[in-house]
Amino acid sequence: MWLNEVKGAFMRSALAVLVLTVPAGTALAQADNCRDCHMAIEDEDGPAHKSVRDIHIQKGLGCVECHGGDVSLEDMDEVRAAAGYRGVPTHRQVPQFCARCHSDAAYMRGHNPALPTDQLDKYRTSVHGIRLFEHRDAKVANCISCHSVHEIGDAKMPHSSTHPANLAQMCGKCHSDADYMAEYGIPTTQVEDYTGSVHGIALLERGDLGAPACNDCHGNHGAAPPGVSSLSAVCGNCHAVESDYFDGSPHKAPFEELGFPMCETCHSNHAIVRPLDEMVGTSEPAVCLQCHTADDGTVAFATADTISRALGQLVAAHGGADSLLSEAIEKGMMTTDEEFRLKEVRQALIQARTLVHSFDADSVLPRVELGLEKADIVKTNAAALIDEYYFRRKGLGFATLFITVLVIALYIKVRRVDRRLRS
Numbered sequence: 127m128w129l130n131e132v133k134g135a136f137m138r139s140a141l142a143v144l145v146l147t148v149p150a151g152t153a154l155a156q157a158d159n160c161r162d163c164h165m166a167i168e169d170e171d172g173p174a175h176k177s178v179r180d181i182h183i184q185k186g187l188g189c190v191e192c193h194g195g196d197v198s199l200e201d202m203d204e205v206r207a208a209a210g211y212r213g214v215p216t217h218r219q220v221p222q223f224c225a226r227c228h229s230d231a232a233y234m235r236g237h238n239p240a241l242p243t244d245q246l247d248k249y250r251t252s253v254h255g256i257r258l259f260e261h262r263d264a265k266v267a268n269c270i271s272c273h274s275v276h277e278i279g280d281a282k283m284p285h286s287s288t289h290p291a292n293l294a295q296m297c298g299k300c301h302s303d304a305d306y307m308a309e310y311g312i313p314t315t316q317v318e319d320y321t322g323s324v325h326g327i328a329l330l331e332r333g334d335l336g337a338p339a340c341n342d343c344h345g346n347h348g349a350a351p352p353g354v355s356s357l358s359a360v361c362g363n364c365h366a367v368e369s370d371y372f373d374g375s376p377h378k379a380p381f382e383e384l385g386f387p388m389c390e391t392c393h394s395n396h397a398i399v400r401p402l403d404e405m406v407g408t409s410e411p412a413v414c415l416q417c418h419t420a421d422d423g424t425v426a427f428a429t430a431d432t433i434s435r436a437l438g439q440l441v442a443a444h445g446g447a448d449s450l451l452s453e454a455i456e457k458g459m460m461t462t463d464e465e466f467r468l469k470e471v472r473q474a475l476i477q478a479r480t481l482v483h484s485f486d487a488d489s490v491l492p493r494v495e496l497g498l499e500k501a502d503i504v505k506t507n508a509a510a511l512i513d514e515y516y517f518r519r520k521g522l523g524f525a526t527l528f529i530t531v532l533v534i535a536l537y538i539k540v541r542r543v544d545r546r547l548r549s
């Protein structure tokens with residue numbers, strides 16, 4: 127404590143010097159002793175220095191708004207003794223400490239009317255909140271585990287722990303730590319799996335903000351594992367077409383009955399990879415084999431086989447059309463119409479792959495046939511363009527030969543006339 131007194135005495139004299147050197151009538155009214163003193167006594171990563179990046183401080187709130195006390199006091203012991211000093215909350219007190227403002231709709235409206243005020247209510251329903259309040263578990267996330275403290279940002283600030291690019295790492299502080307999570311018996315591979323997934327690569331490597339971060343599937347404050355019934359909603363938020371086809375498919379009812387999650391069953395949750403056509407069919411690595419056999423009394427195997435063959439045909443047709451058209455392009459022919467048509471073939475292929483989620487051959491086949499027809503037209507027309515190229519070349523050859531012969535004949539004729547005139 128003597129250190130404090132020394133510090134306090136030092137600060138008092140420092141502040142006195144400050145007061146004396148400040149020209150009369152300037153900013154003194156706004157003097158914030160909390161911040162000034164803490165800035166002076168803390169090292170670089172102390173609360174006051176960090177808080178330069180904090181949205182509360184940036185928006186004009188002070189230390190006193192969270193911690194209480196009295197900004198006009200020049201001594202920490204007096205601050206502690208002041209009415210309303212809240213000090214530092216324990217792990218379990220943090221949610222209420224923050225919610226004093228964030229759940230107060232009238233207060234928040236005065237500052238930022240667009241901000242929701244339901245964080246604590248939602249947090250209470252999450253696995254984190256339930257364990258904190260009901261099981262007094264201090265290892266789960268509270269507000270500051272996720273938001274940091276003294277450098278809290280909104281989700282758009284690049285330094286913010288809740289910025290989409292930083293989120294996986296933030297959740298991973300606990301969820302990737304096998305020792306920390308050991309007592310709960312849940313996997314600790316989410317961040318690793320996610321980072322290598324289509325979603326992780328899109329968001330973290332390409333900066334595609336359309337791809338989900340942890341909170342897009344789990345929610346921010348209601349961080350709970352999406353249950354079977356809500357799963358369709360989670361993936362379907364972004365993959366609406368697949369979700370609609372699935373709802374109309376013969377899998378809808380049995381999946382619900384058996385408790386299979388509707389997308390995760392075939393795609394997994396965190397380690398989602400780019401699907402291949404080989405995922406549908408009757409041989410490895412088709413996912414259909416996980417549940418169906420040739421003699422399970424359903425049309426599943428026949429359906430898988432038909433769809434798989436049809437997709438294979440369309441891929442081959444697209445490839446054939448593509449290489450003929452490339453040849454025509456290389457030879458400098460006018461190919462704009464055919465290039466457009468080839469895009470339609472590609473489109474049909476993409477749609478047919480999405481239609482796999484109807485798990486119904488009659489839905490997939492018409493789209494494949496449409497693609498095959500267009501591919502045939504591209505092939506025919508591209509072949510014709512290539513023929514035309516050779517025909518023109520042949521024509522050009524004949525023309526060149528004819529002109530050469532003509533020139534030679536003319537030359538001979540001129541020489542003869544010339545000689546005759548001289549003789």
Ligand code: HEC
Nearest residue numbers: 134137159160163189190193195196197200201202205213
């Ligand atoms: C004259 C310097 C000075 C002023 C003014 C000051 N503090 Fe402190 N504060 C300190 C010191 C030094 C400590 C460390 C105390 C310790 O280690 O016992 C401290 C500790 C704290 C702590 C840690 C918790 C605790 O109670 O020890 C908080 C929170 C805090 N101050 C907030 C504030 C707020 C809010 C204000 C303004 C209302 C303020 N301080 C004003 C010097 C100051």
Ligand code: HEC
Nearest residue numbers: 160161164173174177182188189192214215220270275276
């Ligand atoms: C948005 C609310 C908020 C604001 C604003 C805020 N703090 Fe804090 N502060 C907290 C919380 C919450 C804790 C508890 C952190 C923990 O448990 O790890 C804390 C802890 C502290 C501590 C003790 C632990 C430590 O990190 O050393 C000090 C000292 C402190 N704050 C000082 C300050 C000062 C000085 C300011 C102003 C520059 C300030 N705080 C602004 C919420 C706030």
Ligand code: HEC
Nearest residue numbers: 181185191192223224227237238269270273278279280281
């Ligand atoms: C004294 C009231 C008060 C307390 C206590 C408080 N906040 Fe805030 N907080 C605000 C206000 C006001 C804003 C809005 C600033 C603005 O946008 O103008 C804000 C903004 C935020 C934002 C940014 C929201 C956004 O997306 O724009 C986050 C995140 C946040 N606070 C988290 C916390 C956390 C975590 C705690 C507890 C450690 C906390 N706050 C404690 C008043 C408070």
Ligand code: HEC
Nearest residue numbers: 221224228242245246249267268269272281288341346349
């Ligand atoms: C499990 C992590 C986690 C916990 C725990 C958590 N938050 Fe958040 N919070 C987030 C994320 C992530 C966002 C960013 C949402 C986005 O992308 O806009 C957020 C957003 C916010 C916002 C901005 C407004 C909004 O609702 O989107 C505020 C304010 C906020 N949190 C306050 C709190 C408070 C107060 C608590 C404690 C009661 C808390 N948070 C607990 C992760 C968390």
Ligand code: HEC
Nearest residue numbers: 253265266267271296297300310312340341344349350351
């Ligand atoms: C401070 C450490 C910590 C942080 C940070 C954290 N969590 Fe947790 N989380 C836990 C602990 C501990 C549990 C309890 C595990 C249990 O009960 O199974 C948990 C539980 C969960 C669960 C429920 C798991 C289950 O099925 O039981 C989900 C989902 C979850 N967290 C998601 C997240 C997400 C998403 C983030 C980041 C936005 C996050 N967590 C940040 C510690 C943390």
Ligand code: HEC
Nearest residue numbers: 294297301312313316317320338339340343351352353395
């Ligand atoms: C594309 C959606 C999605 C994303 C993104 C996502 N999750 Fe999950 N997560 C799920 C689903 C679905 C489950 C399984 C729920 C079930 O089986 O009931 C799950 C389960 C969990 C669980 C429970 C334990 C387990 O592994 O089954 C934790 C913890 C978790 N996720 C954390 C995270 C973290 C941390 C991130 C970010 C690195 C993340 N999740 C990203 C969808 C997602």
Ligand code: HEC
Nearest residue numbers: 324328336337338342360361364389390393395398400401
């Ligand atoms: C927030 C929106 C969002 C959510 C939620 C979401 N995804 Fe995605 N998903 C995307 C985006 C964007 C891409 C494209 C990534 C790319 O371009 O590589 C994608 C790609 C995919 C792909 C690869 C598609 C392809 O053609 O290569 C699959 C499979 C996938 N998601 C499945 C899922 C499943 C299963 C869930 C739920 C557990 C889910 N997604 C949740 C946005 C989302």
Ligand code: HEC
Nearest residue numbers: 376380386391405406413414416417424425426429430485
């Ligand atoms: C996780 C298990 C599972 C996977 C994987 C799966 N199915 Fe199924 N499928 C079922 C169940 C259960 C039924 C209902 C069986 C019944 O009605 O007896 C079903 C029914 C069907 C039906 C309707 C059969 C009928 O006769 O009415 C078709 C078609 C079908 N599946 C196709 C597929 C295809 C194609 C794949 C691979 C892309 C696939 N399934 C993958 C579990 C699965």
Ligand code: HEC
Nearest residue numbers: 361365368369372388389392401402403405406479480482
């Ligand atoms: C029974 C297994 C199964 C289920 C359940 C399933 N899928 Fe698929 N999914 C597949 C197969 C097989 C493919 C590969 C199709 C292809 O590329 O030929 C695929 C491909 C995809 C693709 C890439 C092709 C496209 O449509 O753009 C996305 C995205 C996708 N699935 C999302 C989902 C979503 C979202 C759900 C839940 C609504 C879901 N899947 C449910 C088997 C399944």
